Amino acid sequence: MDCDYYVLLMFSFELIAKDGEARVGKLTTPHGPIYTPSFVSVATHGTVNTLSAHELHGLGVQVIIANSFHLHLKPGEDLIEKMGGLHRFIGWEGPLMTDSGGFQVFSLGAGKRQGVGKIAPIFPGESAHESRLSWRDSRGPVRVDGDGVEFTSYVDGSRKHFTPERVIETERRLGADIILPLDECTSPLDDYRQTGAAMRRTHDWAARSLREFESSANKGQALFGIVQGGAFADLREESASFFSARDFDGYAIGGSLGRSKEDMHRVLEWVIPFLPQDKTRHLLGIGEIEDIFEIVSRGVDLFDCVLPTKIARTGTLFVKEAHRFRIHILNTRFRDDPLPVDARCDCPTCSNYSRAYLRHLFLTKEALAARLATVHNVYFMESLMRQIRSAIKEQRFDALKDEWLSAI
Amino acid sequence: MDCDYYVLLMFSFELIAKDGEARVGKLTTPHGPIYTPSFVSVATHGTVNTLSAHELHGLGVQVIIANSFHLHLKPGEDLIEKMGGLHRFIGWEGPLMTDSGGFQVFSLGAGKRQGVGKIAPIFPGESAHESRLSWRDSRGPVRVDGDGVEFTSYVDGSRKHFTPERVIETERRLGADIILPLDECTSPLDDYRQTGAAMRRTHDWAARSLREFESSANKGQALFGIVQGGAFADLREESASFFSARDFDGYAIGGSLGRSKEDMHRVLEWVIPFLPQDKTRHLLGIGEIEDIFEIVSRGVDLFDCVLPTKIARTGTLFVKEAHRFRIHILNTRFRDDPLPVDARCDCPTCSNYSRAYLRHLFLTKEALAARLATVHNVYFMESLMRQIRSAIKEQRFDALKDEWLSAI
Numbered sequence: 001m002d003c004d005y006y007v008l009l010m011f012s013f014e015l016i017a018k019d020g021e022a023r024v025g026k027l028t029t030p031h032g033p034i035y036t037p038s039f040v041s042v043a044t045h046g047t048v049n050t051l052s053a054h055e056l057h058g059l060g061v062q063v064i065i066a067n068s069f070h071l072h073l074k075p076g077e078d079l080i081e082k083m084g085g086l087h088r089f090i091g092w093e094g095p096l097m098t099d100s101g102g103f104q105v106f107s108l109g110a111g112k113r114q115g116v117g118k119i120a121p122i123f124p125g126e127s128a129h130e131s132r133l134s135w136r137d138s139r140g141p142v143r144v145d146g147d148g149v150e151f152t153s154y155v156d157g158s159r160k161h162f163t164p165e166r167v168i169e170t171e172r173r174l175g176a177d178i179i180l181p182l183d184e185c186t187s188p189l190d191d192y193r194q195t196g197a198a199m200r201r202t203h204d205w206a207a208r209s210l211r212e213f214e215s216s217a218n219k220g221q222a223l224f225g226i227v228q229g230g231a232f233a234d235l236r237e238e239s240a241s242f243f244s245a246r247d248f249d250g251y252a253i254g255g256s257l258g259r260s261k262e263d264m265h266r267v268l269e270w271v272i273p274f275l276p277q278d279k280t281r282h283l284l285g286i287g288e289i290e291d292i293f294e295i296v297s298r299g300v301d302l303f304d305c306v307l308p309t310k311i312a313r314t315g316t317l318f319v320k321e322a323h324r325f326r327i328h329i330l331n332t333r334f335r336d337d338p339l340p341v342d343a344r345c346d347c348p349t350c351s352n353y354s355r356a357y358l359r360h361l362f363l364t365k366e367a368l369a370a371r372l373a374t375v376h377n378v379y380f381m382e383s384l385m386r387q388i389r390s391a392i393k394e395q396r397f398d399a400l401k402d403e404w405l406s407a408i
Numbered sequence: 409m410d411c412d413y414y415v416l417l418m419f420s421f422e423l424i425a426k427d428g429e430a431r432v433g434k435l436t437t438p439h440g441p442i443y444t445p446s447f448v449s450v451a452t453h454g455t456v457n458t459l460s461a462h463e464l465h466g467l468g469v470q471v472i473i474a475n476s477f478h479l480h481l482k483p484g485e486d487l488i489e490k491m492g493g494l495h496r497f498i499g500w501e502g503p504l505m506t507d508s509g510g511f512q513v514f515s516l517g518a519g520k521r522q523g524v525g526k527i528a529p530i531f532p533g534e535s536a537h538e539s540r541l542s543w544r545d546s547r548g549p550v551r552v553d554g555d556g557v558e559f560t561s562y563v564d565g566s567r568k569h570f571t572p573e574r575v576i577e578t579e580r581r582l583g584a585d586i587i588l589p590l591d592e593c594t595s596p597l598d599d600y601r602q603t604g605a606a607m608r609r610t611h612d613w614a615a616r617s618l619r620e621f622e623s624s625a626n627k628g629q630a631l632f633g634i635v636q637g638g639a640f641a642d643l644r645e646e647s648a649s650f651f652s653a654r655d656f657d658g659y660a661i662g663g664s665l666g667r668s669k670e671d672m673h674r675v676l677e678w679v680i681p682f683l684p685q686d687k688t689r690h691l692l693g694i695g696e697i698e699d700i701f702e703i704v705s706r707g708v709d710l711f712d713c714v715l716p717t718k719i720a721r722t723g724t725l726f727v728k729e730a731h732r733f734r735i736h737i738l739n740t741r742f743r744d745d746p747l748p749v750d751a752r753c754d755c756p757t758c759s760n761y762s763r764a765y766l767r768h769l770f771l772t773k774e775a776l777a778a779r780l781a782t783v784h785n786v787y788f789m790e791s792l793m794r795q796i797r798s799a800i801k802e803q804r805f806d807a808l809k810d811e812w813l814s815a816i
Contacts, residue, residue: 045772046765052776054760075768079744083764091760336487352462352499356491357454360483364453368460370775 011177011222011249013280019397021272021299024389027250027280029095029177030220031087034062036280037296037388039287039381040097040304044070046090049309050371051378053091059347059375060382064092065304068171068179069101069162073155077173085175097304098176100167102202102226102254103285105142105149106185114189118285119257119264144184146201164205168212168223176221180252181209183226188256188263195230195256202228203242210246222249224282231258233270240274250280253300261291268298289318289325289384293401296388308381312373315362317341318380320404329373334359347379348372419585419630419657421688427805429680429707432797435658435688437503437585438628439495442470444688445704445796447695447789448505448712452478454498457717458779459786461499467755467783468790472500473712476579476587477509477570481563485581493583505712506584508575510610510634510662511693513550513557514593522597526693527665527672552592554609572613576620576631584629588660589617591634596664596671603638603664610636611650618654630657632690639666641678648682658688661708669699676706697726697733697792701809704796716789720781723770725749726788728812737781742767755787 010030017024027034041048041056043064048056056064066086071077083089087096143150148163164182171179182205184198206225213223225248229235243251253271257264264286275281280301287305295303308318315329319342327334329341340350341358349358349372361369391400418438425432435442449456449464451472456464464472474494479485491497495504551558556571572590579587590613592606614633621631633656637643651659661679665672672694683689688709695713703711716726723737727750735742737749748758749766757766757780769777799808 045768045774047769047774047776050775050779052756052760052780054756070772074772075743075764079764082744083746083762089762089765089768091765335483336490338491348460348462352460354491354497356483356487357497357499360453360497361455364478364482366453366455367458367775367778368455371458371779372460 010220013250013278015277017393019392019395020297022296022388022392022397023299023301024392025280025301027095027301029222031093031095031177034095034302035389036301037292037385037392038062038302039292039308039385040065040282040302041378041381042304042306042309043090043092044306045074046071046086048374048378049313050367050374053093055375056092056378057094059379060386061094061378062382063095063097063302065097065099066090066174066176067101067104068098068167068174068176069104071098071174072101072170073153073160077170081173081175085173087175095178096176097178098171098174098180099284100171100180100182100226101149101162102180102183103185105144105151105162106187106255114187116187116189118185118255119188119259119261144201146204148182148205149184164208165212168209168216172213172216172221178222178224178250179213180224180226181206181213183228183254185255186228186230188231188259190230190256192232192235195228195232196235198255199228199230199235199239202226203239206243207246210248224248224250224252224280226252226254226284227271227275228255229267229271230256231263231267233266236267236270237274240271244274244276248279250282251275252282252284254284257286261294264291265294265298268295268300272299287381289381290405292384292388293405296392297397297401308377309374312377313370315359315369315373317358317373318377320344325404329355329359330362341376342380345376345380345383347376347383349376349379418628421658421686423685425801427800427803428705430704430796430800430805431707431709432800433688433709435503435709437630439501439503439585442503442710443797444709445700445793445800446470446710447700447716447793448473448690448710449786449789450712450714450717451498451500452714453482454479454494456782456786457721458775458782461501463783464500464786465502467787468794469502469786470790471503471505471710473505473507474498474582474584475509475512476506476575476582476584477512479506479582480509480578481561481568485578489581489583493581495583503586504584505586506579506582506588507692508579508588508590508634509557509570510588510591511593513552513559513570514595514663522595524595524597526593526663527596527667527669552606552609554612556590556613557592572616573620576617576624580621580624580629586630586632586658587621588632588634589614589621591636591662593663594636594638596639596667598638598664600638600640600643603636603640604643606663607636607638607643607647610634611647614651615654618656632656632658632660632688634660634662634692635679635683636663637679638664639671639675641674644675644678645682648679652682652684656687658690659683660690660692662692665694669702672699673702673706676703676708680707695789697789698813700792700796701813704800705805705809716785717782720785721778723767723777723781725766725781726785728752733812737763737767738770749784750788753784753788753791755784755791757781757784757787 025036167182225243229239282302334355337355433444575590591610633651637647690710742763745763
């Protein structure tokens with residue numbers, strides 16, 4: 001009981017404001033609060049591309065998500081635990097999540113075979129693509145059975161076997177504030193039968209994960225469930241009911257989101273009503289700017305996506321007044337453009353450098369190029385999320401949404 | 409006269425202390441002072457690998473050197489002038505130098521043919537190597553004649569013709585505080601006759617550069633001469649006499665420095681006595697840690713080298729108590745090493761991260777790896793230079809030198 005009480009003190013989700021289904025909350029973790037809706041920056045191997053932990057904090061990043069699958073393979077949870085845990089190892093003092101590896105198993109299996117991501121055809125900049133790239137060298141099939149997943153390590157070629165229990169143990173030892181259980185991601189091309197079977201396996205694994213989580217020494221961590229069910233209404237409802245009936249600390253929405261953005265919106269509309277109001281909702285792996293308004297308006301609190309940092313590396317930068325909110329800095333029209341990337345942005349990049357200089361850095365392949373672009377995109381996302389939280393609190397979320405989406 | 413007086417106010421070199429031939433000075437420029445001896449960080453295309461201008465300043469960097477040859481080819485001085493000059497373009501508010509391209513012409517010509525740098529065999533981490541890499545795609549021979557240099561641009565394949573006057577004009581438009589004239593670098597494998605001919609051509613070009621410099625509108629820039637003469641005592645003396653008799657604002661020592669470090673020391677001993685005490689002396693392209701003590705003890709004030717940033721990119725980091733002052737972080741002995749790179753260093757990398765984490769970043773090919781390593785190496789050099797300046801002022805330079813060199 002003492003232990004539960006301690007967790008309760010460390011973790012809580014407080015609803016601060018609602019505007020329609022859009023909501024502002026405060027998710028308290030042992031490493032500080034996360035004000036939601038919040039973007040979760042992706043730090044697959046423990047770092048957000050080019051940025052130091054100190055810099056992330058300065059850019060307004062509240063929470064980052066690392067990947068226990070990749071960290072297990074390299075450098076291994078033994079080493080990270082020995083170095084004082086993941087927070088200490090990577091120098092990040094704020095809230096930290098770890099993903100389980102379910103999506104990576106999907107990327108390696110069905111996703112790779114079918115060439116698709118969470119929405120088919122593959123979403124530009126979506127993490128499936130990146131994960132598949134890491135798997136180029138992998139050999140041997142992915143075998144999913146009732147017990148877990150078997151696959152070949154891309155690090156040393158050895159066969160690995162993940163079970164729900166082992167994944168929880170790995171995440172326990174990594175020590176992130178919020179952890180996710182092993183799930184089986186399905187492809188948008190999988191049929192009803194395949195999606196249903198994977199969902200039932202995910203439920204079984206989730207129950208085992210929860211049991212393992214509750215039986216292991218509590219280190220002030222929270223466990224989120226991951227709702228599956230693809231783009232099938234009854235499966236999504238079944239999965240959402242399954243999870244909300246169990247005592248998870250929050251709920252993620254994973255797996256396939258259909259074949260279009262409209263499908264994704266429908267998935268949220270099926271799932272959200274089944275989830276408790278007083279728990280956090282995390283949409284996994286989604287986050288183009290035009291998506292953010294749609295998912296927040298449907299009651300999502302957290303979402304993560306590699307897109308802002310991934311596109312930054314190749315010179316694509318967020319700008320409010322641009323087609324799909326992006327410019328490609330290598331375009332010749334920026335050759336002698338003395339303006340900052342976004343005239344209304346006060347990030348360190350926009351405060352100090354011109355578009356012409358940034359273009360020069362990309363053309364000369366300077367490492368600083370990706371870094372200045374990443375700084376801008378990360379700050380831009382955080383700034384947008386601050387605007388969204390303010391708008392919800394002031395009951396003008398729809399006006400802000402219209403202001404942004406009318407510009408596309 | 410007003411104009412000269414203005415330059416005098418903007419540029420001055422004041423000798424603050426001497427300990428043997430080692431000296432501490434203050435070189436005043438329109439963009440602030442440089443306390444010497446000082447390392448000059450190399451920013452070939454206008455940026456020091458991975459670091460922002462703001463960060464360079466924070467690490468204690470006093471002065472950086474860009475390359476007018478590379479900047480002329482990409483993005484061109486037209487654009488940079490239009491963007492408000494090089495300082496403004498790259499966001500660096502401190503003292504700034506531009507090199508002329510003489511060394512790049514050497515790299516492309518004799519250096520490439522013979523596979524050598526400033527000291528033969530090629531110096532590890534020496535800039536010749538890097539410059540040659542940029543030239544892989546170049547076609548067509550380098551032709552040096554009395555008028556200047558003709559070569560093929562690696563950017564667009566066009567034939568380019570550099571004259572001493574055009575190089576000064578390019579550097580005028582870039583607007584660095586200290587500029588260097590076009591010179592002809594020789595190889596350590598060139599014989600006495602070839603080295604002498606190149607030296608005489610360099611003298612002719614230097615006189616033309618000075619004339620062009622004095623006739624063009626003064627923008628508060630200083631022009632340094634570049635002493636040539638290879639590893640031949642009489643040529644070096646002749647060249648040093650030639651330059652010291654002319655009104656350059658400072659003197660660089662360029663070209664071949666022989667076949668060994670001892671040869672390099674001898675070159676300095678031949679040249680330095682001919683140079684005026686009240687002008688700055690810059691040794692071009694040299695700067696391994698063990699060299700620094702030797703060159704400072706012979707009266708050199710400035711030196712530049714790509715080594716600290718170049719080796720950082722591949723995981724080689726400066727440590728005082730290590731063989732040749734470096735460790736390679738990928739070595740397995742650092743796998744679970746919780747200590748910072750150098751326990752006595754207070755740079756941002758050593759203050760926040762372990763060797764184990766840095767090794768993990770290199771192994772996972774994170775862009776942050778090169779950056780954290782570069783931060784450390786740049787700071788380490790600046791910290792060493794501060795120690796050297798203090799030691800000279802306190803008449804204990806030899807003791808400091810012994811303390812460091814006995815550790816090799």
